Amino acid sequence: MKNWKVWINGRLRDAGEAKVSVNDRGFLYGDGVFETMRSYAGTVFKIDRHLGRLFKSLKVLKIRPSYSKETIEKAVYRTLEANGLKNAYIRLTITRGGADPTAVIIVREFEGNPAAMYRSGITVKIANTRQNEYSPLTGIKSLNFLNHIIPKEKARIDGYDDAILLNTKGDIAEGSTSNVFTVKKNELITPSISCGILPGITRSVIIEIAGRMKIKVRERCISPKELLSGDEVFLTNSLVEVLPVTKIGAKRIAGGLPGEISKLLRISYQRQVIEETIWG
């Protein structure tokens, strides 16, 4: 992109000038955290929750950031403005750095999600890779992401769109970059935090929406067998929002088409986004 601007350690720079040291511990060890957010019509959806999670994650790693939440929020908006973007993908990274922490904000035009993914749902494979619910990495959005990247790549090679990870007990944890929900007899079930998941911001919004719609929500562990027999399954994250799953391994879910509750929750999520961003 021409004149593309990146915010790095307090300054907006041309992307070609934005450099991180070879001694940065983020580069050397994946020693840092990140957030992925979306802006809609120039407003970042749930930026307060994303920054809250970021600062919690930094605390777990005992990284003391050089900037406050308020400064980072302003920097996100400055970066969007500098790049003339309203509907954007936003990636915020903070590492332990070398002497001081490194902070980077990258924004890109959000191209939109392929409509076909929502029309027919996606296929997923349950991965052999386990998410360790006892690890301090679980529950924070760490740069140490290979445990999620490897199963996703393997699922793609095997002909699936994505992977779902189990925890060490063999229960469902989360998607490679998402949280998992299933619908059974009109109840919404999603793995609880203790099952070894990242506490997704989209997950939290969906739980709230379901509550307002009087859909019963249960947060508890789910076995793979239970997931396979679900009436509906969907994944959530800030970019895909609510994404129906219509096949897990060889098993078709919801007759191979997105289920009604998944569709309803997707529309309700989008309505909330519009209310808080475009109309807010």
Ligand SMILES: Cc1ncc(COP(=O)(O)O)c(C=O)c1O
């Ligand atoms: C492993 C993992 N779980 C869950 C999520 C969903 O998080 P959020 O809804 O905050 O985007 C993500 C997002 O990228 C993720 O990488």
